Amino acid sequence: MNQEQALYLLAGAWGTVLLSALTFACSALLGLAIALMRVSGSRAVRSTAFGYINVIQGTPLLVIMGICFYGPSIFGAAETSPLFAAVLALTVHAAAFLGEIWRGCIESVPRNQWEAAECLGLNRIQRMFKVILPQAFKIAVPPTVGFMVQIVKNTSFASLVIGFAELSYNAKILNNSTFKPFLYFGAAAVLYFLICYPLSWFSLRLERKLTIARS
Amino acid sequence: MTYQFDFGAVLQYWPLFLQGVETTLLMSFWSTLAGFVMGVGCAIARSSGGPLLRRVVGAYVEVIRNTPLIIQSYFLIFGLSSVGLTLSILTGAILALVINITAYTCEIVRAGIESVPRSQREAGECLGLSPLQVYWHIILVPALERVYPALTSQFVLLMLVTSLLSAVGTEDLFGIAGNIQALTFRNFEVFVVLWVVYLAMSALVRGAFALAGKFMFVRKRKLGTLL
Numbered sequence: 001m002n003q004e005q006a007l008y009l010l011a012g013a014w015g016t017v018l019l020s021a022l023t024f025a026c027s028a029l030l031g032l033a034i035a036l037m038r039v040s041g042s043r044a045v046r047s048t049a050f051g052y053i054n055v056i057q058g059t060p061l062l063v064i065m066g067i068c069f070y071g072p073s074i075f076g077a078a079e080t081s082p083l084f085a086a087v088l089a090l091t092v093h094a095a096a097f098l099g100e101i102w103r104g105c106i107e108s109v110p111r112n113q114w115e116a117a118e119c120l121g122l123n124r125i126q127r128m129f130k131v132i133l134p135q136a137f138k139i140a141v142p143p144t145v146g147f148m149v150q151i152v153k154n155t156s157f158a159s160l161v162i163g164f165a166e167l168s169y170n171a172k173i174l175n176n177s178t179f180k181p182f183l184y185f186g187a188a189a190v191l192y193f194l195i196c197y198p199l200s201w202f203s204l205r206l207e208r209k210l211t212i213a214r215s
Numbered sequence: 216m217t218y219q220f221d222f223g224a225v226l227q228y229w230p231l232f233l234q235g236v237e238t239t240l241l242m243s244f245w246s247t248l249a250g251f252v253m254g255v256g257c258a259i260a261r262s263s264g265g266p267l268l269r270r271v272v273g274a275y276v277e278v279i280r281n282t283p284l285i286i287q288s289y290f291l292i293f294g295l296s297s298v299g300l301t302l303s304i305l306t307g308a309i310l311a312l313v314i315n316i317t318a319y320t321c322e323i324v325r326a327g328i329e330s331v332p333r334s335q336r337e338a339g340e341c342l343g344l345s346p347l348q349v350y351w352h353i354i355l356v357p358a359l360e361r362v363y364p365a366l367t368s369q370f371v372l373l374m375l376v377t378s379l380l381s382a383v384g385t386e387d388l389f390g391i392a393g394n395i396q397a398l399t400f401r402n403f404e405v406f407v408v409l410w411v412v413y414l415a416m417s418a419l420v421r422g423a424f425a426l427a428g429k430f431m432f433v434r435k436r437k438l439g440t441l442l
Contacts, residue, residue, distance in 0.1 A: 055414065057368075057371075057417075058371070058375070058413065058414045058417035058418065059375070059410055059413055059414060059417075060375040060376065060378040060379075060389065060409075060413055061375075061376075062378045062379065062389055063378070063389075063406055063409045063410050063413060066402065066403075066405075066406035066409070067403070067406050067407070067410065070402045070403040070406060071403060074218045074403055075218075149280075149281065153281075153282070153283040153284075154283075156283035156284075156285045156286065157285070157379065159285070160285075160379070160382055168283065168285050168286055168289075171286070171289070172289065175289070175293060179297065180297070181289060181290060181293035181294045181296075181297050182290065182294045182297065185286055185289045185290035185293070185294065186290060188286050189278075189282045189286050189287070189290060192281065192282045192283060192286060193278065193281045193282055196280075196281035196282070197277065197281045200277070200280065200281055
């Protein structure tokens with residue numbers, strides 16, 4: 001592997017990091033909305049969120065990518081950029097999973113905290129944002145960091161339907177022109193591992209700390 | 216909106232779609248079966264094997280769980296063919312899926328095994344059960360029963376992710392849909408049809424797992440109580 005090829009691979013890794021960061025930022029917003037909808041007082045709102053989660057979790061990410069890539073131009077958008085389509089698809093997908101993870105965290109805040117907030121005369125919104133969410137946040141950190149690993153790995157799907165130039169895509173291009181699969185895919189695997197493993201390790205450590213703190 | 220939808224052009228290829236569904240289900244079935252058996256084996260090795268074995272299995276699980284499936288399958292399939300070992304595309308794809316799903320199954324089952332309280336084993340020993348009976352009736356089967364919902368979700372995800380292997384040329388539902396796109400130029404309609412078919416298939420897989428669970432976990436079927 002010469003320097004130029006190594007730099008090309010690293011440029012791909014940068015694409016992966018960029019895509020992951022944008023996806024995480026967008027899906028955190030959408031995921032929070034979904035999680036809040038799941039614990040809403042209205043039955044219609046709850047079942048809308050439930051339906052969304054079930055439909056998205058039953059659809060392959062590649063199909064969501066296709067819909068997000070070809071869909072916008074049908075509904076009047078001029079042209080869909082690969083980055084936009086990739087972030088949109090990954091966000092729609094990740095938000096369903098984050099929404100479900102965070103619902104679990106919100107519901108695991110002890111019941112008496114909800115009741116105490118009610119007794120203090122806080123309204124629904126105050127109770128959620130001042131009492132429940134700050135406590136749910138602590139519980140949510142370890143699984144969320146763990147899910148970031150999934151997001152990083154899922155960005156590799158963007159190399160297929162959409163053809164966004166991230167790590168897998170660049171590794172494939174290099175392999176196509178040189179045919180040294182062990183070298184390039186091995187190097188790509190190492191780069192993915194270097195991004196993902198610290199997140200996995202950190203998530204596990206946070207989880208252990210939380211378990212000790214709660215027991 | 217000026218776009219004219221034309222699902223007829225896409226749906227006339229329904230025999231191709233059906234063939235794709237068959238291949239996808241075939242790939243999912245074999246990788247689920249092999250992944251389940253090997254995953255349980257790895258979980259047993261990781262929770263009660265010797266220190267060396269534990270480390271090896273642990274490293275395998277971490278490497279697989281921290282790299283994407285697409286890179287693993289490129290590495291395996293293109294790598295093997297570069298050293299002159301050519302598998303059929305379908306075999307290579309199933310092999311890649313099995314290597315991947317085994318690591319996830321291992322972690323899920325290990326969590327189940329570790330959740331069995333020590334007192335349960337001791338109670339089993341006091342009742343005069345042999346070590347093998349204790350392992351089977353008191354540790355493994357209840358552990359599997361406890362993690363069965365998580366396993367189900369993981370195997371549904373596996374079925375959905377077989378679509379990724381079309382990148383190495385399998386003619387599964389997603390791969391065949393690529394041909395239909397080339398024939399009709401109706402990309403969006405093809406993706407909508409895929410969406411519906413995959414949703415139906417994930418419902419089917421979920422149903423199959425619920426049914427299999429009824430047969431596998433006699434205790435639950437007879438008592439109906441949670442562990």
